[in-house]
Amino acid sequence: MMSARSRELNRLSACQVAAGIEGGDFTAEDVVQDCLARIAERDGQVHAWTAVDPEQSLAHARQADRSATRGPLHGVPIGVKDVIDTADLPTQMGSALYRGYQPRFDASCVALAKAAGAIVLGKTATAEFAGTAPPATRNPLNLEHTPGGSSSGSGAAVADCMVPLGYGTQTGGSTLRPASFCGVIGFKPTFGAYNMAGVKTAAVSFDTLGLIARSLDDIELFHAVLVGDKPHRAVAGDNAPRIGVCRTHLWDQAQAETVAAIEIAAHTLSRAGALVEEFSTPQGFDQLTAHRAAVNGYERSRGMAAEWFGSRETLSAQMRDTCEVGFAISRAQYVQALTTIEESRRRMNQHFAGFDAILTPCVSGEAPAGHAYAGDPRFQELWTLLHMPSISLPTHRGPNDLPVGIQLVTRHYFEQQLFDVARWVEARLR
Amino acid sequence: MMSARSRELNRLSACQVAAGIEGGDFTAEDVVQDCLARIAERDGQVHAWTAVDPEQSLAHARQADRSATRGPLHGVPIGVKDVIDTADLPTQMGSALYRGYQPRFDASCVALAKAAGAIVLGKTATAEFAGTAPPATRNPLNLEHTPGGSSSGSGAAVADCMVPLGYGTQTGGSTLRPASFCGVIGFKPTFGAYNMAGVKTAAVSFDTLGLIARSLDDIELFHAVLVGDKPHRAVAGDNAPRIGVCRTHLWDQAQAETVAAIEIAAHTLSRAGALVEEFSTPQGFDQLTAHRAAVNGYERSRGMAAEWFGSRETLSAQMRDTCEVGFAISRAQYVQALTTIEESRRRMNQHFAGFDAILTPCVSGEAPAGHAYAGDPRFQELWTLLHMPSISLPTHRGPNDLPVGIQLVTRHYFEQQLFDVARWVEARLR
Numbered sequence: 001m002m003s004a005r006s007r008e009l010n011r012l013s014a015c016q017v018a019a020g021i022e023g024g025d026f027t028a029e030d031v032v033q034d035c036l037a038r039i040a041e042r043d044g045q046v047h048a049w050t051a052v053d054p055e056q057s058l059a060h061a062r063q064a065d066r067s068a069t070r071g072p073l074h075g076v077p078i079g080v081k082d083v084i085d086t087a088d089l090p091t092q093m094g095s096a097l098y099r100g101y102q103p104r105f106d107a108s109c110v111a112l113a114k115a116a117g118a119i120v121l122g123k124t125a126t127a128e129f130a131g132t133a134p135p136a137t138r139n140p141l142n143l144e145h146t147p148g149g150s151s152s153g154s155g156a157a158v159a160d161c162m163v164p165l166g167y168g169t170q171t172g173g174s175t176l177r178p179a180s181f182c183g184v185i186g187f188k189p190t191f192g193a194y195n196m197a198g199v200k201t202a203a204v205s206f207d208t209l210g211l212i213a214r215s216l217d218d219i220e221l222f223h224a225v226l227v228g229d230k231p232h233r234a235v236a237g238d239n240a241p242r243i244g245v246c247r248t249h250l251w252d253q254a255q256a257e258t259v260a261a262i263e264i265a266a267h268t269l270s271r272a273g274a275l276v277e278e279f280s281t282p283q284g285f286d287q288l289t290a291h292r293a294a295v296n297g298y299e300r301s302r303g304m305a306a307e308w309f310g311s312r313e314t315l316s317a318q319m320r321d322t323c324e325v326g327f328a329i330s331r332a333q334y335v336q337a338l339t340t341i342e343e344s345r346r347r348m349n350q351h352f353a354g355f356d357a358i359l360t361p362c363v364s365g366e367a368p369a370g371h372a373y374a375g376d377p378r379f380q381e382l383w384t385l386l387h388m389p390s391i392s393l394p395t396h397r398g399p400n401d402l403p404v405g406i407q408l409v410t411r412h413y414f415e416q417q418l419f420d421v422a423r424w425v426e427a428r429l430r
Numbered sequence: 431m432m433s434a435r436s437r438e439l440n441r442l443s444a445c446q447v448a449a450g451i452e453g454g455d456f457t458a459e460d461v462v463q464d465c466l467a468r469i470a471e472r473d474g475q476v477h478a479w480t481a482v483d484p485e486q487s488l489a490h491a492r493q494a495d496r497s498a499t500r501g502p503l504h505g506v507p508i509g510v511k512d513v514i515d516t517a518d519l520p521t522q523m524g525s526a527l528y529r530g531y532q533p534r535f536d537a538s539c540v541a542l543a544k545a546a547g548a549i550v551l552g553k554t555a556t557a558e559f560a561g562t563a564p565p566a567t568r569n570p571l572n573l574e575h576t577p578g579g580s581s582s583g584s585g586a587a588v589a590d591c592m593v594p595l596g597y598g599t600q601t602g603g604s605t606l607r608p609a610s611f612c613g614v615i616g617f618k619p620t621f622g623a624y625n626m627a628g629v630k631t632a633a634v635s636f637d638t639l640g641l642i643a644r645s646l647d648d649i650e651l652f653h654a655v656l657v658g659d660k661p662h663r664a665v666a667g668d669n670a671p672r673i674g675v676c677r678t679h680l681w682d683q684a685q686a687e688t689v690a691a692i693e694i695a696a697h698t699l700s701r702a703g704a705l706v707e708e709f710s711t712p713q714g715f716d717q718l719t720a721h722r723a724a725v726n727g728y729e730r731s732r733g734m735a736a737e738w739f740g741s742r743e744t745l746s747a748q749m750r751d752t753c754e755v756g757f758a759i760s761r762a763q764y765v766q767a768l769t770t771i772e773e774s775r776r777r778m779n780q781h782f783a784g785f786d787a788i789l790t791p792c793v794s795g796e797a798p799a800g801h802a803y804a805g806d807p808r809f810q811e812l813w814t815l816l817h818m819p820s821i822s823l824p825t826h827r828g829p830n831d832l833p834v835g836i837q838l839v840t841r842h843y844f845e846q847q848l849f850d851v852a853r854w855v856e857a858r859l860r
Contacts, residue, residue, distance in 0.1 A: 087736070087740075101534060104531060105736040105737070105740075106735075106736040106740070107736070108631075108732050108733060108735040108736065109735075110736070111735035111736040111738075111739050111740065112732070112735050112739075114739065115735070115739040192634065192635065195631070195634065195729070195732040195733055195735065196631070196634065197630075197631035197634075197732075197733045197735070197736075198736065200627075201538075201625070201626070201627035204622065204625065204626065204627075205622065227761045228728075228732075228757065228759075228760065228761050229760075229761050298658075299625070302538050302542070302625040302627075302658075303538060303625055303627045305536075305538040305539075305541035305542050305545070305625065305627070306517070306535040306536040306537070306538065306540070306541040306627075306628065307535070308541075309541050309542075309544065309545040310517075310535070310536070310541065327658065329658075330658070330659075331657045331658050331659050335843045339842075339843065346776070412769075413765045413769065
């Protein structure tokens, strides 16, 4: 028999981990040990984690190994973005102001994952307050490039096989962009689907928890746990979906690799039997980028009121700018932008009739070189502000051989339909 | 010159306090001293407060007196419901689990009030986690009766002239009901108008911060500060409003005093020149009470995930029941109820055209005797779930000579219109 270490259990999916523990193939402790070994080996370069407590994680794993199966995530290690409260690990928000901050209670999403058996392996690096000042994290596929943000650590840790699943948050594009840049799967459910208690507020009209994983199975499993569904695994059936291709008003911002990813995907899926049509956006859609900026600024500044009025000298230049600009936005301007966005959400849901999903760019291109800029959120944020479930699949490659994701989007609350389409698409593009 | 104490500055409105300090008539310290004296005199019976730090409040007042005017609330004492985080006072949620809990940061609404010059006098008693297990608070108008809940302490403290303004929260009827029972003004803005960062989650689709005060001027002033408008005081003009009378499907639950309050108000306002018409509710409106229960249960249980899975033995029987029932609600049932409610919000906004406000019952009647039950939230929660701004005015009296409020409601984001109508109505009914 091979040693536990040489099995590289850190490379398994969450579903494989849960099944292997359930079947007695290995223990939760074996899995956690392999994940910790990978972190020890790699995180000095990747910097995906801001807090790991090996002894505590191993203790939790041994506890899981001694007890009956708690739920569908029994023994599965997860990473938790560091804007999400954890009762037994510090929560530092990527900010000097929160250095060493230790919440008393877990966030709802952490408590629900633990109740289903998950083991929190540690906290993953985040841009300051899930904003734009990036952490030290590197892209594990090429350390000279950004991993994307603001869920930089979860993207990098999952891509580097340090952990099978990471929590992200997405107010603009903070889950799908790092997933795309790091070559893994990012998923954002309908706004409100996962409870936000214990998650640091960014812009309340957009803030959504997201998931980053290496397999669709894992996304579906975690989604089921968080919304209280029975775990259900979609099967890639033969029913070809009807897919609308939406290039958006930002199409001229897409780099060659993104243009190629969308055109090749549309062509390949059409040849595979999907009904692929142009998806024309409802009237006013091209104004959403500007309206989003107004709502985001107004809400972010107020969400940061305690930090801004109490300790602004501890904030990054980017965040100080965000707050100053945000507080200068008038209530009238905010309400006008917000009501326009609300109207667009309704129009889009109506517009959607007949389609199973939209195929649309996820990112403008592959991960940029350097670490000061975590990439353009505009292709992701359109769907965040519309509250629509979206998923990125790492189907293509760019000129530096870094991943380029495509994005699939569907109607409010139709997550299961999105998973079905994603599975069909993945089977034909990978 | 009279001694500061004998002036009873605690009876002044927030606007009067701010103007008096600005004009040099008295100091912030004088005001805080009179409020503290009132608390010392009365709170042994009323039990409105869970934390007061006289030395700290007086120090803040002296600091205000030494410095230039910070903003429109300079020197104004406020009470903060104890589900709202405060960095220099414990935040105990009406729960044994949070006994002595001291947050590190102020909630956004506290930071914004302080930045405008307000002085936090203390924390006001709340039902456990803003739910249904009431605190020890008594109705200051008759100690044998409930003050209502869950913002029991803010209602009682403002009514008893311990402080001019209190923060409440409203997920069902937790701001307007205690205001009505205690004979003061309760106001809930459009959902989302006040930032909720640092406020304990109850049911995320409904949770709204509210204000309790003794004057419309104060409500308007605080509202302006919180949304970032210039303070604006409506004038009770001669333009008679168009008012829709909405008895709702719960009309047969209204006690005689509420029936009388609505009928007398409608008659009096009509005679005073208002255009008073029946407001017929959109289709499906009578199902909202049931849909609300499903959404509330699903969301509350998940908002309490950390407490439920970690320490359920510390929760009240009511809260344990709420969580058990809530976790049993399926995702499908939740989504169906939530989408129906969302559709009703749209219908109601369209339905509203032409009216300036709805006149509708606020409570089923005056404050019930006893303290185990804080009263029926159903007349208030209809408008909370529809996200519409609502205000209660203490215009009538019941058989025990306790107050009975009426409720005025208007469209999303039309708070200023609601204030204008409320001022017109108040001038004719008081």
